[in-house]
Amino acid sequence: MTQNSPALRTVQVTRYISPLREGGSLPALVEADDDFKYVLKFRGSGHGPKALIAELLGGEIARCLGLKVPELVFTHLDEAFGQSEADEEIQDLLQGSQGLNLALHFLPGSITFDPAVTEISARLASQIVWFDAFITNVDRTFKNTNMLVWHRELWLIDHGASFYFHHSGTDWEKHAQSPFAPVKDHVLLPAASLLAETNAAFRQVLSPDILRGVVALIPDSWLKWADTDETPETLREIYAQFLLSRLHHSDIFTQKAEHERAALI
Secondary structure, eight states, X not given: OOOOOOOOEEEEEEEEEEEOTTSTTOOEEEEETTSOEEEEEOTTSTTTXXXXXXXXXXXXXXXXXXXXXXOEEEXXXXXXXXXXXXXXXXXXXXXXXXXXXXXXXXXXXXXEOOTTTSOOXXXXXXXXXXXXXXXXXXXXXXXXXXXXXXTTEEEEOOXXXXXXXXXHOSOHHHHHTOOOGGGGGBTTGGGOOOHHHHHHHHHHHOOHHHHHHHHTTSOGGGSOOTTOOOOHHHHHHHHHHHHHHHHHTHHHHHHHHHHHHHHXX
């Protein structure tokens, strides 16, 4: 596990390769000016910048916990990018995403995690279940595992459905103390037999400085929402307070996960 302050590189997208139509937000495989390929998540799609914020916070918190996540980078799209795109839907998406976006390093040759094929240790399963309950990630189910196997290791992807409290606009305090009922559908819950131990360990790792450091990564341009008059500074503080409160009350969602697991076995 690492407790280093998080930092992200910024790259310029140079080539749009192809859309990835598996998800509703229409991410794309792109190439950047560092000659690497990335899976680009657009601020102009789906839930807009809130999905990028969830992706950023989830990915970097996972990294702080020692879980494997593809490198996240800020990706810049200039005004001219995508003007030659023939597909009108994609062109609208590109034009609506000018400026700063987010991308994950592409893992060539990776395969989707299948619980029937790949066995996961109780320790790793417990860590991932706890992490997803902490960030309120509803999207790690048997239907959509959002995990990849690459070089015989398990990698976590797609955290844009996390932190769903920010879509309601109110009562973040209540969400921070929620037991997280969707944990009952988590694909790794049956194997997560070390949740109490994981809770104790991860509470020691996620210091206030680490959580505030991750929140500080959120760009101002992603915090200018049409449905609120709050400043970027105020919104960052809400995310920080949500995470600090959620960690303080982690026994609530840990015990909920243990209860739901007991009902399965």
